[in-house]
Amino acid sequence: MSRPAAIVTGGLRGIGRVIAEALAAEGFDLTVTDVREKGVAEVRAAVEACGAGFAFHQADISDLADHPKLVEAALGAFGRIDCLVNNAGIASPARGDLLDLKPENFDRVMAVNLRGTVFLTQAVVKAMLKRSAGHPRSIVNITSVSAEMASPERADYCMSKAGLAMWTRNLALRLADENIAVFEVRPGIIRTEMTAGVAEKYDRLIAEGLVPARRWGEPEDVGRAVAGLATGRFGFATGTVVNLDGALSVPRL
Template sequence: MTELVGKVAIVTGGASGIGRGIAERFAAEGARVVIADVRDDLGEPLAAELNSRGAKTVYRHTDVGDQRQVAELVAAAVDTFGGLDVMVNNAGISSPLRKGLFHEDLEEFDRVMRVNLLGVMAGTRDAGRYMADHGGGSIINLGSIGGIQAGGGVSTYRASKAAIIHFTKCAAIELAHYEVRVNCLAPGNIPTPILASSATDEDRERLERFEARIRRQMRDDRPLKREGTAEDVAEAALYLATDRSRYITGTVLPVDGGTVAGKVIVRKPPPAEAAT
């Protein structure tokens, strides 16, 4: 549990869900972690809890949709812990659930793109500036299999995640000269609070039913039958954060139980005598 000893990491959206899982895993591996979020009610107790276990973490209120706050976040990490080695641009929100594209008013477009895409771009830029002058580092952007696979619903969210994937590859090419690696994780079928945030007021009472249906469909479409967890994504993030991935940049790694690989095909194994 010492893979990140001596490293400083920022995790945006680190107060809950996948971000929390990554922050906890990094702290357990010895990293000094800045947990950034807008949920002070979750972020501050998390930092206190991790510190009580011997970790070195701080919480900082940050709206990643505000470029100034992202720049201040990077500066605060450097001021507090003396550097920055790993930047995890995880913060994100979903677009509202609608009954279809014809019912979509795109009212939330600017907000979703500002948080999901601008936040990632600003975080990559500002972390990259510091890392370029200090020997390199690892930037990990959180996309989604919704940015790889087309599908109906939450179209603005899907578009923002697809843009993150393409931006990650572009940034990886540009920053490679400075030994700054930029990669993207694309989680799928991971139960997190983000789905609840996509419900409009009129959908609120139907959300539980809807979520159960979606989760069932995800299970049916997933080759691996085990349910994914935030800890699974955190393990992938840990790999990309360490020197084990020192020759990997510009990649998109789905963490989805095989979902984007293709539809499930169930075949009975042949009889033992036929196999021989």
């Protein structure tokens, strides 16, 4: 039997890169896609060091016309797709009063975080269903605690993640009897390039108890969780939300 194969979007840096490496360590061959090529050699080396195959497809997932090319690239490289990790996403282009939210910023966030992700998933699932399984199959959507917790200064981002959360639920119902598990992973405050600009703020808030675990989340926290879900060991938990936030999102008095 061939090795399982996964696609990771936004897989050349931050959380996506660590997810790709964690999947490789679990025995997956990887097709990684990203909007830029910077970092390809490093990720390839890390994946291949695990004995896994590596393919790269440069693309912006908001470009729906490229989705068939990505699917073809993954199938051409490894002959199968067993897991899709929808990690690619962007932050709000501008933070500020939601009454000043600009339509072009809203549209860009939705195009990547929600619209692009939804229709890429559609294309990948159709390809999955045309082939025999052989390995556990899964879709893992990386959302955010912002799918539930509001931040009025970046409402566009929060709405995109909330929409992706609802997409996950609907997809889980649609694919349950196809034996394709669907999960939503909600990272909290994770130390990445995206949070580097507000690191000082969150250092202070975490020290003051914002995160009950009293530490930053690390990309490795997310990578380990995604790899575990992709193995099929939790297949009957399809539709589950996994909060990776050090109890940040737990309601409290």
